[in-house]
Amino acid sequence: MRDVGIIGYGSSVYEKKASRTEMSYMAEAARAALASAGLAKADVDGISTSSTTLAPDNAVTAAEYLGLTVSWASVSNAGGAGGPVNVLDAVRAVEAGRASAVLCLAGAAQDGAFFRDRIGRFNRSIADYLAPHGCGGVNGLFGIVQRKHMETYGTTRRQLGRIAVDQRANARANPAALLRAAMTIDDYLAAPVVADPLGLYDCVMPCSGAEAILVGPLDRAPAGKGVRVKAGRECHNHPAGEVSPIRGGWETFREALYDEAGFGPDAMQFVQAYDDYPIMVAIQLEDLGFCAKGTVGPFLASRSVTFDGDLPVNTGGGQLSCGQTGGGGGMIGLTEAVRQLRGEGGARQVPGARRGLVSGYGMVAYGHGLSSSALVLEAA
Amino acid sequence: MTAPMHPAMPKVQETLTNAPMLAAWRAEGALALQRCADCATVVFFPRSVCPHCWSTRLDWFRATGTGRIVSFSVIHRGLPEAFQADAPIVLAEVALAEGVPMIARVAAPDVGAVRSGMAVRLVPRDEAARYPLPTFAPA
Numbered sequence: 042m043r044d045v046g047i048i049g050y051g052s053s054v055y056e057k058k059a060s061r062t063e064m065s066y067m068a069e070a071a072r073a074a075l076a077s078a079g080l081a082k083a084d085v086d087g088i089s090t091s092s093t094t095l096a097p098d099n100a101v102t103a104a105e106y107l108g109l110t111v112s113w114a115s116v117s118n119a120g121g122a123g124g125p126v127n128v129l130d131a132v133r134a135v136e137a138g139r140a141s142a143v144l145c146l147a148g149a150a151q152d153g154a155f156f157r158d159r160i161g162r163f164n165r166s167i168a169d170y171l172a173p174h175g176c177g178g179v180n181g182l183f184g185i186v187q188r189k190h191m192e193t194y195g196t197t198r199r200q201l202g203r204i205a206v207d208q209r210a211n212a213r214a215n216p217a218a219l220l221r222a223a224m225t226i227d228d229y230l231a232a233p234v235v236a237d238p239l240g241l242y243d244c245v246m247p248c249s250g251a252e253a254i255l256v257g258p259l260d261r262a263p264a265g266k267g268v269r270v271k272a273g274r275e276c277h278n279h280p281a282g283e284v285s286p287i288r289g290g291w292e293t294f295r296e297a298l299y300d301e302a303g304f305g306p307d308a309m310q311f312v313q314a315y316d317d318y319p320i321m322v323a324i325q326l327e328d329l330g331f332c333a334k335g336t337v338g339p340f341l342a343s344r345s346v347t348f349d350g351d352l353p354v355n356t357g358g359g360q361l362s363c364g365q366t367g368g369g370g371g372m373i374g375l376t377e378a379v380r381q382l383r384g385e386g387g388a389r390q391v392p393g394a395r396r397g398l399v400s401g402y403g404m405v406a407y408g409h410g411l412s413s414s415a416l417v418l419e420a421a
Numbered sequence: 422m423t424a425p426m427h428p429a430m431p432k433v434q435e436t437l438t439n440a441p442m443l444a445a446w447r448a449e450g451a452l453a454l455q456r457c458a459d460c461a462t463v464v465f466f467p468r469s470v471c472p473h474c475w476s477t478r479l480d481w482f483r484a485t486g487t488g489r490i491v492s493f494s495v496i497h498r499g500l501p502e503a504f505q506a507d508a509p510i511v512l513a514e515v516a517l518a519e520g521v522p523m524i525a526r527v528a529a530p531d532v533g534a535v536r537s538g539m540a541v542r543l544v545p546r547d548e549a550a551r552y553p554l555p556t557f558a559p560a
């Protein structure tokens with residue numbers, strides 16, 4: 042079997058208001074991914090999309106738009122967990138001979154008003170049983186989750202603020218981030234209340250842009266630039282029947298993930314966790330074993346999660362500081378991980394980055410995101 | 422009724438499955454839930470199949486309309502137009518007395534007094550017309 046992994050990556054420009062269509066942003070990210078791999082368009086024969094805003098278009102019509110003839114096409118239904126799932130599927134597709142180079146794409150052409158209009162119709166359970174209560178986008182749902190975590194474990198807003206503040210410090214070293222103004226913990230705590238206990242800096246800003254990952258045989262990557270997918274898992278609808286749980290699907294596959302990878306959290310130099318809200322980053326750190334369940338508050342109080350800290354998290358600023366490009370929010374951690382593992386992190390390069398974790402979360406439905414995913418990556 | 426529903430209130434799509442719940446709320450300000458005739462699981466949101474045992478024998482019954490707040494959020498900003506006059510509003514996870522969790526609005530006269538663990542019950546019948554879905558108030 043061929044040694045398959047990630048051979049290219051690319052990001053489009055991010056914009057607060059859309060200046061072009063979603064396909065256009067994805068095309069820009071795709072061009073960058075091919076350039077980073079040294080491949081030509083004609084080399085691509087597989088495509089997958091994990092956008093949440095592309096319907097009625099899909100992976101096949103994306104191939105039409107981009108003028109690609111492909112032997113494999115796949116579309117995710119896992120929302121913000123879809124990026125890691127699609128990359129894992131693409132690796133398996135290339136291993137199986139279904140394609141030789143797969144473009145994985147996600148993005149959005151949106152702003153805040155577009156997002157607010159759409160989120161109430163994201164799926165039927167939101168449309169029929171949440172939006173009529175006035176859930177405020179989905180901020181209210183995550184306010185419920187955060188309060189439950191705070192009241193169950195004693196977690197504080199100041200502890201969780203570490204995530205937003207340190208990610209902002211990371212963004213200040215990332216010229217592509219949309220939100221780069223300096224932020225202190227006092228700024229974070231004093232921000233306007235949105236959905237108590239959530240404040241303004243707990244909530245992502247919907248924006249426009251796209252991300253791309255190119256999967257293929259690692260011997261086609263430029264020397265020293267391949268990234269191996271050591272392990273990957275997904276889980277949907279866990280815990281079944283609970284609303285606003287303070288745990289997620291990651292806890293179901295954590296052990297299997299690290300068993301397959303051959304190493305665990307202690308051997309990784311960074312984490313790119315899905316950050317629609319700091320509380321969800323905190324829950325991923327717990328469920329993925331970076332600290333014990335319920336201890337993320339003291340854990341964060343004793344750590345720095347900046348790119349040069351003792352546990353770098355969302356080293357480019359994440360969605361909280363770069364903006365959320367719809368389903369592209371499920372890929373921004375992947376492109377940032379690949380950038381770091383290739384040593385191309387520029388001013389925010391994590392020293393000695395050889396291994397890292399990327400986790401996804403999404404498909405918010407009745408009370409929580411149904412989908413969880415994770416990949417363990419290693420410089421090849 | 423005390424006040425009509427805001428004209429821009431998001432609509433619930435009535436289906437063959439959820440019609441009994443909507444009818445009970447609209448006509449009587451009551452909460453109707455489903456219970457599986459085979460495994461006794463209480464089901465919310467409405468479905469055509471029991472998510473526990475996949476039985477299709479789901480019987481509607483009249484719930485007590487009482488429960489306790491498990492956790493909640495007080496939403497100040499980012500609300501759709503229909504809710505802005507009421508802001509801040511309380512959205513809560515409510516553990517119903519029947520043992521099933523529900524996310525619902527809690528219409529609290531004093532938002533600052535809302536606490537996790539607080540007992541809630543459905544709003545009085547003459548206020549139900551303001552709300553598209555079963556809505557609670559401090560008991």
Ligand SMILES: [Zn+2]
Pocket residue numbers: 457458459460461462471472473474475476
């Ligand atoms: Zn049953």
